[in-house]
Amino acid sequence: MLHFTSTYHRRLTWTYFGLFIAIGMTGGLLGPALPHLAEASGASMSQIAVLFTARAVGNMSGAMVTGLLMDRFNGHRVLVMMGVLAVAGLALAPLSPLLLLLTLLFMLLGFAEVSLNAGGNTLLLWLHRDAAGPNVSALHFCFSFGNMLTPLIMIAALSLTGQFHLTFWIVAASVAAMLWPLSRFVSPSMPTVDPNPASLATLKHRDPLLLGLFMLLFSLYVGIEITFAGWVTAYGTLSGLTTEQAALLATLFWLALSAGRLLAIPLLRVCSPWQVLAGCLALGLSAAAGLHLNALPPSAGALLFGLSASAFFPTLFALCNQSIVMRGRTTGAIFTAAGSGALVIPSLTGPLLDLAGAGAFPILLATLWLLIALGLLLLASRLRQLAVRQGG
Numbered sequence: 001m002l003h004f005t006s007t008y009h010r011r012l013t014w015t016y017f018g019l020f021i022a023i024g025m026t027g028g029l030l031g032p033a034l035p036h037l038a039e040a041s042g043a044s045m046s047q048i049a050v051l052f053t054a055r056a057v058g059n060m061s062g063a064m065v066t067g068l069l070m071d072r073f074n075g076h077r078v079l080v081m082m083g084v085l086a087v088a089g090l091a092l093a094p095l096s097p098l099l100l101l102l103t104l105l106f107m108l109l110g111f112a113e114v115s116l117n118a119g120g121n122t123l124l125l126w127l128h129r130d131a132a133g134p135n136v137s138a139l140h141f142c143f144s145f146g147n148m149l150t151p152l153i154m155i156a157a158l159s160l161t162g163q164f165h166l167t168f169w170i171v172a173a174s175v176a177a178m179l180w181p182l183s184r185f186v187s188p189s190m191p192t193v194d195p196n197p198a199s200l201a202t203l204k205h206r207d208p209l210l211l212g213l214f215m216l217l218f219s220l221y222v223g224i225e226i227t228f229a230g231w232v233t234a235y236g237t238l239s240g241l242t243t244e245q246a247a248l249l250a251t252l253f254w255l256a257l258s259a260g261r262l263l264a265i266p267l268l269r270v271c272s273p274w275q276v277l278a279g280c281l282a283l284g285l286s287a288a289a290g291l292h293l294n295a296l297p298p299s300a301g302a303l304l305f306g307l308s309a310s311a312f313f314p315t316l317f318a319l320c321n322q323s324i325v326m327r328g329r330t331t332g333a334i335f336t337a338a339g340s341g342a343l344v345i346p347s348l349t350g351p352l353l354d355l356a357g358a359g360a361f362p363i364l365l366a367t368l369w370l371l372i373a374l375g376l377l378l379l380a381s382r383l384r385q386l387a388v389r390q391g392g
Contacts, residue, residue, distance in 0.1 A: 067332015
């Protein structure tokens, strides 16, 4: 399904895939580990929730800092440095007896995790240039696969040792294992803009408004993804499902999201990014409408919603690569915007469910998808304006 122009491209791409499985495992740790971290630090569940905020703050700062570093220094050296920070944070976090120290460590982990994520995405774009679309989708599948592995590792660790510490150390070892092979490759460099008017590179724009529209869309999408994953269990409980049935909804969502990203790899070879984005939007609105009208059971709604969300981020990222000169700072700005969506939108969902009950959840999802639709229309309009200006 993936085609490579050289052995170097193939081997380095697969190294990135392995790294992103490890990054996904890091990102999937906090949810399963939360009760154990609360017990180890003597914190209540309301107090331990500060770790989500700490990680989000680390994410936003890490994305911007790494973007600047990628433009100035060797990309692989930056990734190795951030990987060392991630390994250190993962090794120390389960041993922390204090909530304050745990909060600082998760801020560090958020910083390192998103730095690896944003940096890896940037280098993959630089490696494959305008043919990056299917490879980006495969990269994000690896991230989702890593997310799914973490709960299984936690179950195995608790079964074998009765303690959760081993989970963090296995994830740390997975990140560390990818740093040495990564360091052996020559790092891709940022493409230069060809002054030849016939070059495809000149079709890329340096337009602040265009970048702002992409940032808005990434923020809305990540907000809707994190909102669904984080609150669908509560929605299921409020809808009358048993605890076990409600907990299964998040698993179904992640399974469909991972399967959809795998499906998107060949799909992006035969469809334009706009067609894939329109399909995601249609599926998302259908899932929200089906849940609101009780035309879909929650389990089917979770599967359909996961499928709708699966290809959106990598496809939008590939479209961004086709439209904008992707410097490290550009990717940093995108991941900072994504972090803001993950921080703000899910935090509004809890009060909304308290005020209006389970019925508010599908309406919120539909509203967010409609805002994304509006953003895509504005994006298409801006790209047409710039194309006309460039052609004139």
